[in-house]
Amino acid sequence: MKFIYITLALSLTLLFSCKKDNNNTGTEYANEMYHSEAYEPLSQIVDEKNADYNSNPNNPYKMNMRKPVSNTLKINKFNPNFGNQGVIVPTTYHINKDSFELSGRTLKSPLKAKTTFLADSAILVEQGKVLYTNFCSHCHGETGQGNGAVGVVYKGVPSYSKGRVKTDTEGHIWHTITFGRNRMWSHASQINPEDRWKIVLYVQTLQNQE
Ligand code: HEC
Known part of the structure; x- marks a missing residue:
């Protein structure tokens, strides 16, 4: 008899634990184990009375993200010319994104400012070629046509070796990769500033082809 009651109770429990709603997981045991409450690094709610309060008491200033290491620069404050004597531009990103002319005139490749440039240039152009092949050639073509x-x-998509583009200076090309131009998108988030200068070196070899 006891056995029948137990079976009945179990079947009823099973029956009623099912719900019609497909999105309803029913009653869960220790649900925090499955659905952890994630800290949102960039949307910290510091007001403790707020129901969505999500500040992390274990981090400095109760931030949800870790404190950036000292000397960390905001990405748009990065200055690729830092430490290169005689280069005037304080921070390339101080130049407005529409200012191709200004960039073309003032931005100089920090790679070329290195005294070892001539010895290393072939390697840098080679590296630029690899980057160009990965990031640009699907639009601009293997030979930049x-x-x-x-x-x-x-x-x-213009040819590098014809018309005005043939005379684009290194700063202009770097600016184009960084901010994009008209229908070409910015590549700043994919390619770091130094690698952009390497690509510039390679694009210049394509500008100078016959
Ligand atoms: C999605 C296709 C696409 C990709 C990828 C692309 N470009 Fe472009 N690029 C364009 C188009 C379209 C233009 C013409 C923009 C315009 O109308 O002014 C252009 C223009 C240019 C110009 C000429 C700018 C001027 O002065 O008129 C340069 C230099 C250039 N791209 C370099 C690059 C380099 C280097 C890369 C790789 C990091 C790259 N592009 C990736 C489509 C692309």
């Missing part, structure tokens, strides 16, 4: 597989469909 604007005929990459994507470029042909995307349309309006």
